[in-house]
Amino acid sequence: MSSDTLNLTLRVWRQAGPDKPGGFCDYQLEGVSTHMSFLEMLDVLNEKLIAAGDEPVAFDHDCREGICGMCSLMINGQAHGPDRGTTTCQLHMRRFASGETITIEPWRASPFPVVRDLVVNRSAFDRIIQSGGFVSVNTGNAPDGNCIPVPGHRQEIAMDAAACIGCGACVAACKNASAMLFVSAKVSQLSILPQGQPERAGRVLNMVAQMDKEGFGSCTNTSECEAACPAEISVSHIARLNREYMKALIFADR
Amino acid sequence: MSALLRILGLPALFLSKVPGLGSVIRALSTSVGQKLLMATSGLSLVDFLIVHLGGNLQLYAGEEVFNAYAAKLHSLGPLLAIAEIGLFSMFALHIGLAVSTAAMNSTARASSYAMKQTKQGLFVLPSGGASNWMMVTGLLIFVFLVSHILDMKLKKGFGVSYPPAAADAGDATNAFQNVKAVLQHPPHAILYFVCLIALGIHLSHGIRSALQTFGLNHKNWNFILRWTGFLLAWAIAGGFISVVAWALAVKN
Numbered sequence: 001m002s003s004d005t006l007n008l009t010l011r012v013w014r015q016a017g018p019d020k021p022g023g024f025c026d027y028q029l030e031g032v033s034t035h036m037s038f039l040e041m042l043d044v045l046n047e048k049l050i051a052a053g054d055e056p057v058a059f060d061h062d063c064r065e066g067i068c069g070m071c072s073l074m075i076n077g078q079a080h081g082p083d084r085g086t087t088t089c090q091l092h093m094r095r096f097a098s099g100e101t102i103t104i105e106p107w108r109a110s111p112f113p114v115v116r117d118l119v120v121n122r123s124a125f126d127r128i129i130q131s132g133g134f135v136s137v138n139t140g141n142a143p144d145g146n147c148i149p150v151p152g153h154r155q156e157i158a159m160d161a162a163a164c165i166g167c168g169a170c171v172a173a174c175k176n177a178s179a180m181l182f183v184s185a186k187v188s189q190l191s192i193l194p195q196g197q198p199e200r201a202g203r204v205l206n207m208v209a210q211m212d213k214e215g216f217g218s219c220t221n222t223s224e225c226e227a228a229c230p231a232e233i234s235v236s237h238i239a240r241l242n243r244e245y246m247k248a249l250i251f252a253d254r
Numbered sequence: 255m256s257a258l259l260r261i262l263g264l265p266a267l268f269l270s271k272v273p274g275l276g277s278v279i280r281a282l283s284t285s286v287g288q289k290l291l292m293a294t295s296g297l298s299l300v301d302f303l304i305v306h307l308g309g310n311l312q313l314y315a316g317e318e319v320f321n322a323y324a325a326k327l328h329s330l331g332p333l334l335a336i337a338e339i340g341l342f343s344m345f346a347l348h349i350g351l352a353v354s355t356a357a358m359n360s361t362a363r364a365s366s367y368a369m370k371q372t373k374q375g376l377f378v379l380p381s382g383g384a385s386n387w388m389m390v391t392g393l394l395i396f397v398f399l400v401s402h403i404l405d406m407k408l409k410k411g412f413g414v415s416y417p418p419a420a421a422d423a424g425d426a427t428n429a430f431q432n433v434k435a436v437l438q439h440p441p442h443a444i445l446y447f448v449c450l451i452a453l454g455i456h457l458s459h460g461i462r463s464a465l466q467t468f469g470l471n472h473k474n475w476n477f478i479l480r481w482t483g484f485l486l487a488w489a490i491a492g493g494f495i496s497v498v499a500w501a502l503a504v505k506n
């Protein structure tokens with residue numbers, strides 16, 4: 001019978017501030033329930049640290065149900081841990097074995113500076129969205145739901161792209177710290193739908209320009225992002241971004 | 255890194271000042287634009303390799319056929335020179351962009367992970383697929399290129415004893431015998447073999463990657479595209495390797 005508790009060694013990245021030097025600290029954690037989520041396990045660690053008068057480990061989280069994209073952790077060298085299509089908050093401790101050492105690091109990318117310990121600043125993504133990830137709609141009466149016809153399969157593709165939660169796992173996992181999967185999901189989602197047409201050409205040009213300005217790497221089509229993405233966004237969206245970019249470059253009337 | 259990037263960016267900076275070119279050059283200077291140019295130059299080099307392999311395989315038809323082909327090629331004169339200039343600019347563009355995008359990437363991932371694993375499937379090569387070996391294999395291709403031009407074009411290959419040119423033949427030396435002299439020199443055979451394996455690896459990612467960069471990705475086609483890229487890569491590399499093997503196998 002497998003036991004319901006684990007004894008773990010946690011190797012956690014500790015860093016007091018953005019410009020402070022960082023390093024790993026080892027913590028022993030005994031009696032971790034296998035039914036806990038990964039974040040609950042970190043809560044237990046922090047309670048223990050606080051009780052001992054130590055600084056708790058800073059980590060990001062919000063919804064704890066896989067929709068907000070805040071819980072960005074590199075767990076044993078994998079963005080959001082070992083499972084596909086799973087965020088850190090959805091990862092359960094039963095995935096680990098007693099006696100294991102778990103290495104926990106923040107996302108590492110120059111455009112995502114470490115704020116403290118495991119928390120990074122992902123505002124670069126917000127600025128990319130501001131540069132083009134929107135549609136302009138004149139307000140007024142709410143339009144009838146089906147007055148703009150969109151074929152079902154197009155809705156599905158747009159929805160698949162819109163599943164991106166902006167967590168940054170694609171950047172974290174990519175050997176080039178490239179943000180192409182994120183940007184391509186945002187470009188795709190709007191370029192497929194009629195509402196996205198007016199800003200279509202400008203959107204892709206501006207978002208790519210902003211992506212570069214933030215200092216993300218370039219895409220080498222390694223597909224590591226797709227494997228790491230908790231929302232399972234496909235690299236076919238990167239191909240769509242490339243098509244959009246070429247079209248904008250050649251045909252854009254702007 | 256940033257100094258390197260600035261130097262590599264000089265041609266683009268200069269061209270963007272040419273009236274009427276500015277916006278196009280700027281759009282081609284972004285990360286996506288650079289990848290489009292890399293894919294274009296890479297696929298042009300692949301085209302060249304296919305033609306070049308077609309020429310080399312005529313070695314199998316014997317000395318006369320091959321030398322006639324070589325003579326015909328040289329008789330093109332200025333056309334050949336133009337093609338060579340085009341070829342070298344494709345190499346320069348491709349290598350320049352490889353260095354420039356790699357510099358961008360290492361700046362973006364300034365500090366690395368203590369531990370890194372992947373969720374992708376099994377790989378034949380250590381540390382991931384061919385895509386993680388593009389720089390290494392690209393460099394080997396470059397080494398090959400330098401040696402190849404010395405060996406075959408300038409006929410100054412290190413340690414190779416070329417057959418004496420016929421007194422009345424001018425610069426039309428016996429191409430067939432020259433190829434054999436180079437490839438029968440063991441250090442050259444080894445270098446060529448290793449670098450051609452590197453070429454196969456480079457192209458096995460490069461061709462598919464270029465197609466994705468050009469936006470070719472569709473679930474109905476991906477199986478065919480992936481295998482076309484892989485098989486074409488190894489058909490090219492294998493074709494050249496067969497020439498090396500042939501030279502070692504034939505007598506005198």
Ligand code: HEM
Nearest residue numbers: 220292293296297299300352388392393396460463464467
């Ligand atoms: C001279 C040395 C070379 C170097 C240093 C070099 C380097 C590189 C690098 C770093 C990449 C980007 C990797 C990626 O996108 O994953 C690349 C891509 C590529 N290379 Fe090369 N390469 C060289 C020669 C060649 C040659 C001779 C060919 C063709 C015969 C070639 C064909 C390609 C293709 C088709 C791509 C994919 C383009 C893309 O989608 O970005 N390369 N190369």
Ligand code: FES
Nearest residue numbers: 064068069071089
């Ligand atoms: S905490 Fe919201 S996705 Fe994990």
